[in-house]
Amino acid sequence: MIATQESGTRRLYARTASAADRGAWSVERDIAWYAVDRRRAFERPEILASLRDAALIESYHPVNLARLLKATWDDVDASVVFSLELYEGFKHFHALRWYLDVIRYDPPITDAELIELRRGQENVEVGEEDLIERLVDFMLSEHLAHYFFRRLGEQATEPVLADLLSKISADEVRHAQSASDLIAKRIEADRSVVPRVLEAASHFHHFGEQAIGTVPVAQPGDPIAIQTFAHRIERLCGVRLVDHIKSGL
């Protein structure tokens, strides 16, 4: 049975779950771990360093998403979107760490390091007063994650890594879209949240900043990532982000 809303349109969570199903891939079966070429991987040490940062950021999802899940307990669609994000974010972390372990990257990621990143964050909450802002941060973080993994995949000369990064990058674009759908639903219910969305976008913080301080966002000044970032906001709000920034509101 297809889950439908009262109006007869397909539920947001059902669309999200279908898209996840169509895009699903297995860390165990779909990555050619046996074929990883260690020598080629080390031809680009800067890619490997970025990969390590990305694995740390992916490991941080349980902290960020636990807050969002709690703050959106009364939104069934949001519960599903964040649950799937938790699972797929875990897959990204698992696959990236596995890759670094396979090539014996030094320093290896340790569980103690992952726990250290989370320390001090356990009591931070998201409330009604900043929920829209945190949803916007989440959507734009996913959007930039897509470009980050895509660019890294384009630069990677080791074929297994290039393949893994293209799979992760395709997941991230879905994640950004799901987050956008959640925000669109809130705008539809109450247009007064539009200025908050615009304001949050102009003061955007990547959630990875909490985890590792700085964030490897696409390529520095990746113009397409930035342009499409603005387009996402404009589609949601019906207002150009640049006009909002100029207006100084």
Ligand SMILES: [Fe+2]
């Ligand atoms: Fe991810």
Ligand SMILES: [Fe+2]
């Ligand atoms: Fe994601």
